[in-house]
């Protein structure tokens with residue numbers, strides 16, 4: 001992590017502000033600009049940890065922040081400790097300590113035994129630019145706090161980033177949700193990640209989640225999440241173009257000569273629009289792009305040199321195929337609309353589930369037409385499997401949607417994420 005000080009800006013500053021806010025040192029909404037309030041918060045944290053209070057976040061301060069970024073501490077049991085007592089020390093529900101340490105008898109804790117203690121706040125950050133690095137840390141934190149979460153990989157991006165695949169539950173009903181095919185639409189990633197955390201927390205505490213008994217649902221359904229299909233594109237949009245990017249000069253050319261990708265770039269790092277790269281009416285997608293004047297890689301709508309040409313789409317195809325998935329939801333922004341059909345191949349049951357999803361979320365149920373309706377993930381899924389597949393367009397406004405919309409978007413989607421898990 002680079003050194004941050006007053007005057008620094010960027011997504012890492014935002015993540016710093018976010019964690020200081022969780023800890024109670026920083027009171028404002030993270031904005032990615034290291035100003036006097038951030039400096040004061042860093043000084044207070046440094047004083048608490050016995051570090052030089054210089055407001056500069058260098059290696060020692062990053063190191064001290066590390067457990068707080070992950071969301072848990074490693075604690076060595078002392079004489080007389082119980083989960084209840086340790087929970088009081090940390091302000092953490094003892095049931096969450098028990099969930100993080102399965103197989104440990106809270107009444108027979110050996111002195112010196114190291115246990116995972118979740119901090120009192122949630123792991124998943126919903127107030128920060130959600131880069132691949134934030135995703136990686138949040139997954140590591142969730143896995144430590146909830147070992148029942150199964151973490152795997154669907155494959156790798158062009159630049160070698162892991163396409164993380166999380167599995168919630170062990171049941172026979174199999175569904176898969178993904179997010180951030182499109183780089184500008186990264187707000188959809190924390191939607192799935194917060195869902196994962198709320199689900200795991202509800203199960204650990206034995207509390208209903210939006211009316212659902214998650215302990216029961218866990219045994220009835222398996223929910224796979226691929227929360228970031230396009231990590232290279234997401235990081236390009238959030239962090240800008242780094243000089244060591246292997247596509248550096250191409251990317252500027254593909255972006256019409258501009259080095260600003262923050263409001264334009266939907267594609268992967270090779271300029272292929274991943275949601276126009278699947279093998280479902282791909283030739284029509286090519287024809288449509290030609291009428292739009294698109295002849296090669298670019299920010300949006302280029303379908304690639306041939307179907308499933310990209311490692312990200314290849315990974316999604318083999319991941320979905322090999323797990324015999326019964327229903328999919330692909331998350332995009334924006335429009336507050338649910339697309340449910342493809343070339344009239346969707347079943348009456350798929351329309352019926354779509355109507356229920358629409359009722360639950362308040363989103364319109366619609367059929368896509370024109371260039372948006374070809375060669376997408378849900379199109380391919382409906383075509384090849386004839387099972388329910390949906391594109392969910394969350395929020396409203398211009399991409400990338402501001403994080404101020406996150407609470408409403410999450411509230412609108414939580415019920416759908418649960419309903420779809422048991423709809424087939």
Ligand SMILES: [Zn+2]
Pocket residue numbers: 182185275332333
């Ligand atoms: Zn999209």
